[in-house]
Amino acid sequence: MSSLDWLVLGASLVGIVLYGVWKGRGNRDLGGYLLADRTMRWHTITLSIMATQASAITFLSTPGQGFADGMRFVQFYFGLPLAMIVLSATAVPIYRRLRVYTAYEYLEGRFDTKTRSLAALLFLVQRGLAAGLTIYAPSLILSVLLGWNIHLTCLALGAFVVIYTASGGAKAVNHTQVVQMLIIFGGIGTAFVLILTSLPPDVSFLDAVRVAGVMGRLNAVDYSFDLQNRYNIWSGLIGGFFLALSYFGTDQSQVGRYLTGRSVTQSRLGLLMNGIVKVPMQFSILFLGAMVFVFYVFSSPPVFFNPVDVKKVEAGAHGDAFRAEENRYRAATEVRSDRARAYIAARRTDDRAMVAAAERALTDAQTEAEAIRAEAVALIRKDNPASQGSDTNYVFLNFVMHHLPAGVIGLVLAAIFAASMSSTSAELNALSSTTSVDIYRRFLERRGGIAPEVVARREVLVSKVATVFWGAFAIAFAEFASRLGSLIEAVNILGSLFYGTILGIFLTAFYLKRVGGTAVFVAALIAEAAVVACFLFTTISFLWYNVVGCLCVVAFSLAMSVRPTMGARPTSSPSTP
Amino acid sequence: MTTPPEFEPDEPPPILGSWPRAYAVVAAFLAVLIALFTWFTKTFE
Numbered sequence: 001m002s003s004l005d006w007l008v009l010g011a012s013l014v015g016i017v018l019y020g021v022w023k024g025r026g027n028r029d030l031g032g033y034l035l036a037d038r039t040m041r042w043h044t045i046t047l048s049i050m051a052t053q054a055s056a057i058t059f060l061s062t063p064g065q066g067f068a069d070g071m072r073f074v075q076f077y078f079g080l081p082l083a084m085i086v087l088s089a090t091a092v093p094i095y096r097r098l099r100v101y102t103a104y105e106y107l108e109g110r111f112d113t114k115t116r117s118l119a120a121l122l123f124l125v126q127r128g129l130a131a132g133l134t135i136y137a138p139s140l141i142l143s144v145l146l147g148w149n150i151h152l153t154c155l156a157l158g159a160f161v162v163i164y165t166a167s168g169g170a171k172a173v174n175h176t177q178v179v180q181m182l183i184i185f186g187g188i189g190t191a192f193v194l195i196l197t198s199l200p201p202d203v204s205f206l207d208a209v210r211v212a213g214v215m216g217r218l219n220a221v222d223y224s225f226d227l228q229n230r231y232n233i234w235s236g237l238i239g240g241f242f243l244a245l246s247y248f249g250t251d252q253s254q255v256g257r258y259l260t261g262r263s264v265t266q267s268r269l270g271l272l273m274n275g276i277v278k279v280p281m282q283f284s285i286l287f288l289g290a291m292v293f294v295f296y297v298f299s300s301p302p303v304f305f306n307p308v309d310v311k312k313v314e315a316g317a318h319g320d321a322f323r324a325e326e327n328r329y330r331a332a333t334e335v336r337s338d339r340a341r342a343y344i345a346a347r348r349t350d351d352r353a354m355v356a357a358a359e360r361a362l363t364d365a366q367t368e369a370e371a372i373r374a375e376a377v378a379l380i381r382k383d384n385p386a387s388q389g390s391d392t393n394y395v396f397l398n399f400v401m402h403h404l405p406a407g408v409i410g411l412v413l414a415a416i417f418a419a420s421m422s423s424t425s426a427e428l429n430a431l432s433s434t435t436s437v438d439i440y441r442r443f444l445e446r447r448g449g450i451a452p453e454v455v456a457r458r459e460v461l462v463s464k465v466a467t468v469f470w471g472a473f474a475i476a477f478a479e480f481a482s483r484l485g486s487l488i489e490a491v492n493i494l495g496s497l498f499y500g501t502i503l504g505i506f507l508t509a510f511y512l513k514r515v516g517g518t519a520v521f522v523a524a525l526i527a528e529a530a531v532v533a534c535f536l537f538t539t540i541s542f543l544w545y546n547v548v549g550c551l552c553v554v555a556f557s558l559a560m561s562v563r564p565t566m567g568a569r570p571t572s573s574p575s576t577p
Numbered sequence: 578m579t580t581p582p583e584f585e586p587d588e589p590p591p592i593l594g595s596w597p598r599a600y601a602v603v604a605a606f607l608a609v610l611i612a613l614f615t616w617f618t619k620t621f622e
Contacts, residue, residue, distance in 0.1 A: 071614075071618075074614065078607065078611065081603050081604065081606065081607040082604065082607065084603065085600040085603055085604060088596070088600070089596065089600065093587065209621055210621060212621070213620070213621025213622050214621075214622075216622070218617060218618060218621045218622055219618055219622055220614040220615075220617055220618045221611065221614045221615045221617075221618045222618075233611070263588070264587060264588070265588045265589075265590065265591075268590070268596070268599075269590065269591075272599060272600075272603050275603045275607075276603060276606055279607070279610055280610070283610075283614070
């Protein structure tokens with residue numbers, strides 16, 4: 001990295017921390033600290049929601065997925081806009097009317113304390129672990145590229161976020177997220193333009209798209225119905241809908257964002273705008289990965305993009321064999337490059353037979369290159385069984401470091417860091433909210449004989465301490481994240497283990513008025529066991545876990561409510577819609 | 578007497594006149610996107 005890159009990156013990080021501390025000053029009570037005094041407008045809410053969801057993993061893993069697997073991952077987001085509609089119509093007015101700090105508060109009014117506590121606990125476990133992954137991802141960048149100690153890197157990044165999140169709460173989180181999203185959009189846009197300008201002069205944009213298409217990288221929609229197929233339109237629309245409904249409707253890191261809105265209208269608009277922008281944004285990032293793939297079709301790519309694994313195998317017992325595979329791969333990719341040019345030339349003629357022949361030759365060359373790469377990866381795993389044999393997370397970064405100019409590298413890295421900080425800060429703020437409101441305030445707080453302003457100050461202090469605690473927890477978990485394969489999938493799989501059950505609890509609360517607390521509590525335990533069983537003993541794609549968990553809660557709680565002994569208390573609670 | 582905060586008026590969106598219309602626009606936008614992506618896949622794959 002050049003001095004200019006360091007300057008851009010350092011200025012961005014320090015600027016974000018200082019801006020967050022400055023914007024978050026003056027919190028006197030929990031309303032200010034956790035909900036920014038409910039003063040945010042819809043555009044801030046939209047950017048805040050997007051920044052919370054778009055972690056650094058989005059920039060590390062998603063282009064890599066586009067590179068390795070094509071565009072089909074975009075289908076994962078198809079259910080999101082529909083979930084935004086449902087939440088705008090139902091959850092937003094309910095949460096706003098009840099003036100809750102957390103989504104889980106609502107469950108006590110509707111059911112009972114144990115159900116609220118169960119949902120809060122599931123959230124704390126899941127989100128606490130996910131926050132660790134969010135910190136780990138950019139730390140991985142520095143450790144691999146600059147040789148820094150990953151443990152210290154996780155600690156430093158986590159500390160940056162904790163400083164302004166603990167200091168300023170939701171105000172700091174929301175305001176810094178706006179700046180962070182601007183940096184992110186700037187980084188993506190610049191990288192995209194530079195990738196296109198990095199293609200050979202004789203390869204136009206349309207040529208690049210055609211090459212990506214024929215090599216299976218533009219498979220955006222798949223209509224086949226297959227429960228084992230991780231990404232198709234059905235898993236995206238149905239499983240993705242349930243996942244988004246749960247994530248945005250019951251995960252405090254998102255609920256906390258739109259609860260800061262100054263009115264129901266502002267909160268709704270913030271969610272709906274997210275529903276409009278999110279899918280095109282993910283499409284663009286995947287397309288970026290597909291274009292990186294095309295770039296490497298015309299320039300010799302490394303056989304494996306993780307330089308640490310490559311160095312290890314080269315220095316080990318299989319070093320000679322690996323170097324031989326590297327040479328074979330280089331020759332195969334040169335053949336692929338020539339055939340890609342031949343395919344482009346054929347497309348410029350009207351000769352269909354010639355196009356078909358060139359297409360076959362190109363795909364054969366790709367198959368050959370992939371076979372050699374698989375042999376090289378096998379050597380890496382043979383040499384180091386701990387290696388995952390996956391370099392998806394390194395593809396985009398490798399491209400950035402080796403092919404983008406000075407200054408832009410710093411900007412892209414700043415975007416990756418901004419993304420990590422934005423989602424981590426929202427997660428820590430949410431974990432703090434749940435800890436202070438659903439645990440401390442509900443079970444531990446003593447208010448007798450203490451002045452209200454003292455109570456308020458103490459609650460803010462507890463929230464700040466909780467933020468620091470969860471920051472430390474996330475950093476500790478980050479140490480284990482390197483064993484989880486593709487990071488973005490790891491986060492989504494982890495979320496899917498819990499989201500379905502939590503969503504089932506909330507849907508039952510919203511719509512099944514005859515179901516009571518005990519029934520839904522027992523049903524939630526059964527549902528969670530069913531989801532874990534699916535994870536351990538079946539090959540069902542993880543998106544379906546959300547459906548399984550949710551339906552189990554609804555079905556079992558309904559079944560138990562039929563029996564008089566488990567029957568519901570009639571709910572005339574004001575918290576029901 | 579001020580309106581209690583828990584009874585916020587349900588205002589219409591700033592454009593389109595009603596929330597159901599706003600929801601319909603978001604759903605229609607998704608349908609258009611899926612149609613475009615399908616065309617994109619069929620054309621270039």
